[in-house]
Amino acid sequence: MQQYAFDMRNISIRYPHFAMENLNLSLAKGQVLGLVGVNGAGKSTTIRILMGLVKADAGQVDVLGYQLPAQQVQAKYDIGFASDDMRLYKNQTLQWHMDFIHSIFPNFDHGYAKDLLQRFELIADQKMKGLSHGQRVKACLLLVLARRPKLLVLDEPTTGLDPVARDEVITELADILRDDERSVLFSSHNTHDIEKLSDQIAFLDRGKLLALQDKESFVQSWARFRCQLLPQAQESVLGAVSIRRSGQLAEVITDQCSSDFAVVLHQAGFKVIEQHRMSLEEIFVANVKRNR
Amino acid sequence: MLNALDNTVMIKRLIVKDWQLVKKSLAAYMLGGVVVIGMMGMATPLMFNSGAIMMITLMIVIGARSAIELVVNEKKDQTLAFMMSLPVTAQDYALAKLGANLALYLVPWLLLVLGMLLVIVSTPVTNGVIPLVVLVSVFILLSYCCYLATALLTYSEGYTVTVMIITNLLLNGFIFWIIRMPAVHLTLEAPTASWNSTTLGLLAAGSVLVVVVLMLTAYLQKRKTSFL
Amino acid sequence: MSQGSGSTRLFYLDNLRALAMLAGVLFHAALAYSPMAQPFWPSADVLNHPLFDVFAWASHLFRMPVFFLLAGFFAAMLLHKYGEAVFWRNRLRRIGLPLLLFLPLLTLAMGAVIQFGLFHVQHKPPFLAFVQSMLSQAEPAAMPLSTMHLWFLYHLLFLYLLTWCGRILLNRKMLRWFSELKPNALVLLSIMACVPALYSVSVPFPAPEWIFPALWALWFYGVFFGLGYACFSMPALLAGFSPFRHYYLLLGAASYALYYALLPITLTPQSQPEGWLKLAITVLESCSAVLWTLCALLYARRWLDWDSRALAYLSKVSFWLYIVHLPLLLFVQFLLIDVQMALWVKFVISCGATLALSLLGFHILVAPTALVSILAGNRTHQA
Numbered sequence A: 001m002q003q004y005a006f007d008m009r010n011i012s013i014r015y016p017h018f019a020m021e022n023l024n025l026s027l028a029k030g031q032v033l034g035l036v037g038v039n040g041a042g043k044s045t046t047i048r049i050l051m052g053l054v055k056a057d058a059g060q061v062d063v064l065g066y067q068l069p070a071q072q073v074q075a076k077y078d079i080g081f082a083s084d085d086m087r088l089y090k091n092q093t094l095q096w097h098m099d100f101i102h103s104i105f106p107n108f109d110h111g112y113a114k115d116l117l118q119r120f121e122l123i124a125d126q127k128m129k130g131l132s133h134g135q136r137v138k139a140c141l142l143l144v145l146a147r148r149p150k151l152l153v154l155d156e157p158t159t160g161l162d163p164v165a166r167d168e169v170i171t172e173l174a175d176i177l178r179d180d181e182r183s184v185l186f187s188s189h190n191t192h193d194i195e196k197l198s199d200q201i202a203f204l205d206r207g208k209l210l211a212l213q214d215k216e217s218f219v220q221s222w223a224r225f226r227c228q229l230l231p232q233a234q235e236s237v238l239g240a241v242s243i244r245r246s247g248q249l250a251e252v253i254t255d256q257c258s259s260d261f262a263v264v265l266h267q268a269g270f271k272v273i274e275q276h277r278m279s280l281e282e283i284f285v286a287n288v289k290r291n292r
Numbered sequence B: 001m002l003n004a005l006d007n008t009v010m011i012k013r014l015i016v017k018d019w020q021l022v023k024k025s026l027a028a029y030m031l032g033g034v035v036v037i038g039m040m041g042m043a044t045p046l047m048f049n050s051g052a053i054m055m056i057t058l059m060i061v062i063g064a065r066s067a068i069e070l071v072v073n074e075k076k077d078q079t080l081a082f083m084m085s086l087p088v089t090a091q092d093y094a095l096a097k098l099g100a101n102l103a104l105y106l107v108p109w110l111l112l113v114l115g116m117l118l119v120i121v122s123t124p125v126t127n128g129v130i131p132l133v134v135l136v137s138v139f140i141l142l143s144y145c146c147y148l149a150t151a152l153l154t155y156s157e158g159y160t161v162t163v164m165i166i167t168n169l170l171l172n173g174f175i176f177w178i179i180r181m182p183a184v185h186l187t188l189e190a191p192t193a194s195w196n197s198t199t200l201g202l203l204a205a206g207s208v209l210v211v212v213v214l215m216l217t218a219y220l221q222k223r224k225t226s227f228l
Numbered sequence C: 001m002s003q004g005s006g007s008t009r010l011f012y013l014d015n016l017r018a019l020a021m022l023a024g025v026l027f028h029a030a031l032a033y034s035p036m037a038q039p040f041w042p043s044a045d046v047l048n049h050p051l052f053d054v055f056a057w058a059s060h061l062f063r064m065p066v067f068f069l070l071a072g073f074f075a076a077m078l079l080h081k082y083g084e085a086v087f088w089r090n091r092l093r094r095i096g097l098p099l100l101l102f103l104p105l106l107t108l109a110m111g112a113v114i115q116f117g118l119f120h121v122q123h124k125p126p127f128l129a130f131v132q133s134m135l136s137q138a139e140p141a142a143m144p145l146s147t148m149h150l151w152f153l154y155h156l157l158f159l160y161l162l163t164w165c166g167r168i169l170l171n172r173k174m175l176r177w178f179s180e181l182k183p184n185a186l187v188l189l190s191i192m193a194c195v196p197a198l199y200s201v202s203v204p205f206p207a208p209e210w211i212f213p214a215l216w217a218l219w220f221y222g223v224f225f226g227l228g229y230a231c232f233s234m235p236a237l238l239a240g241f242s243p244f245r246h247y248y249l250l251l252g253a254a255s256y257a258l259y260y261a262l263l264p265i266t267l268t269p270q271s272q273p274e275g276w277l278k279l280a281i282t283v284l285e286s287c288s289a290v291l292w293t294l295c296a297l298l299y300a301r302r303w304l305d306w307d308s309r310a311l312a313y314l315s316k317v318s319f320w321l322y323i324v325h326l327p328l329l330l331f332v333q334f335l336l337i338d339v340q341m342a343l344w345v346k347f348v349i350s351c352g353a354t355l356a357l358s359l360l361g362f363h364i365l366v367a368p369t370a371l372v373s374i375l376a377g378n379r380t381h382q383a
Helices: A043-050 A072-076 A094-104 A110-119 A133-145 A163-179 A191-197 A215-221 A259-267 A280-291 B004-041 B045-076 B080-084 B090-122 B127-154 B157-180 B197-223 C011-031 C050-120 C126-135 C148-169 C172-179 C183-199 C215-233 C236-262 C275-303 C309-337 C343-366 C371-375
Strands: A004-015 A018-028 A032-036 A058-063 A066-068 A079-083 A151-155 A183-188 A200-205 A208-214 A223-229 A240-246 A249-254 A270-277
Touching (some): A018 A043, A018 A208, A032 A191, A043 A151, A066 A072, A079 A133, A094 A110, A094 A133, A110 A133, A133 A151, A133 A163, A163 A191, A200 A280, A208 A280, A215 A280, A223 A259, A259 A270, B004 B045, B004 B090, B004 C215, B045 B080, B045 B090, B045 B157, B080 B090, B090 B127, C011 C309, C011 C343, C050 C126, C050 C148, C050 C215, C050 C236, C050 C371, C148 C215, C148 C309, C172 C215, C183 C236, C183 C275, C309 C371, C343 C371
Parallel strands (some): A032 A183, A032 A200, A079 A151, A151 A183
Antiparallel strands (some): A004 A018
């Protein structure tokens, strides 16, 4: 039987300018799932439903064996949540926050927290208002990670960081995630970050789940072909996501890339000149365009 | 498995956290309170009157500051997400906020009201003003409950400040209104506090309204489906 | 209050507290025979002598400030050793509870003693005569609510509250500024700080007995409380003051001599000095108060830091003595007013009898009961 860190079934929710219909999303234990979507795609809504902060109009949410939002209190003891718009109390020090978290989570690991302080180059006695955005994000991550939660939910943790800080956070996170066996849901509109950290990737757009696959499958199944158009070239090709023509040339994107696809193309009147692997960003964009 | 009792523990932790956050402001109010009561205790008309005005101001400031500092700023400063990541439901959180605010406001409010009554009882100020002072204090408490409810239900600075302004304007009207009541102004100079059916009715109505506003807040909070 | 190894017993603080308590009984006893206090002291005798004034007003200047200084010292020590929660529990039990318990009892006792005086004293002191005339009116005015001599406990509670405020509100920069002051600069600052508070009240400064916290008293005694707090927090401070103690004593004495010379002959509201004269008196009053209070602590540190059984006993009973001595003293002095006896004998008898009755009360009512844990203080240790 598959052990899920979380399992969302047929989730629907409606807001005046946003709707999510029948979303199904789950994460196996020990996996890192990257949730990619543009702003307003529904990433934060999904995460809020997952945290029990928003009650879906329909559907079932199961997190670490708890039904949400009814059992959110119990579930949250094992979920660590951090988001880009999360702030700590500006007039209090990081040490105060660590003590506060420790008072709630008795298994808060002070040794690990100390280690993270060093890794993130943070000072425990510094007040929050004196920290940069990058330091604040690191402080939030420290508080969450030192609890050693079974499920880690990170909502756009790298948004708004300068490139150096982002690289530092991602590098540390990658390091930390390798260290620990924990399930992670990581949302971002930045595909590079997702690519570095995730085992599985989900694309979300306008409240719909466009795709959910492991990273390797995405990279292997998606490809871009530069072709010369033969006189008998057909209008469409089976397995092509998009075909962009320009004079005698065409660019074909597929999500069913295999050695046979070149043959399929040729039979359809497309002579392959070049075949390219696609970056996750390109795959994401192609995916979104196909579904809009 | 956790039971409901554990959540009481969390609610208490949140209240203690709020106490730690406003300790500094509270210390300043306490300092102000001691000075104001000391001023009123000097028992000269000038000191008594300016002390009374400062006392009313202090009561309003404490209420306004605690509602803004503890509720509205939590959303504005984006610490609400941090709080909601902890093992609490939105209802637990709102209950903790209600508890923390009431405790942090009621204690200084009670101290100030008792201090003021003590001044009246032990100075040449006629005890006839006691009903007026009590009614005004209860009105201030009711106003506080109203904008605390607004803050808790909307987390909006705009709405909360609007309710604050309205209730403060109403306070002036209220004082003017009850002073003109024969049941109040005829007994102002009396040597003893004379409660009659009008003043007692107003006191009862004020107290009931305080309870109704608080219970309604808790009820509406429970019905909310979306938080953050 | 012992904690850990290497903690040293601060005998001199306990001994000083015990002696200051004893001085309190002598001061109140002396007021009955003081010419200046004739108009207002309830048990003012028909006989009086200016020497009692010299003694009474001199001790008045530093006796209560010494208590507040010690209270500040102990407050800092308690907070340092045990933290805030224990501090508040301890202070409410040792200060708040006795206040709540004894204020009503003392009010009743004092009322009874005054009644006794009204009925039995033939040569009525002006105060008793005044009370009698008030009572004989058709609508006697209500007596003002008073904390009596327990005002010390009452104001101390407010000072603890202000200490809490100060610990939260004062930042390190401000505290560093204070801690970097030279000892004599700190003395001068303390004297100057006392002047506005004392200027706002009559001379010699009265007891803030009214049910309200008196701002001047919180300010004036707060200076000494703060000094005591600083003495604990900065252990080098006392050593810094120490070499100057003889100068402080002499300067305090010179100030007092001038102060005493400038005091009005009787202490009625009409005879109070005003303007520059009042300011001069207040400055001298502040000088003596600060310098002598410090002297008391410095000389005690030098000469009283030993384990005396007599002083240990006196220290143990001092809180109880402080609480009950006043009604007992007034009662004894009412009995003595109409007795033909030399002034000094009356003074000695009233002091002796008050002490004897108080101690008897201690052994009957306090020592065998739960009250002993509240009223009989532990000895002081320095970590």
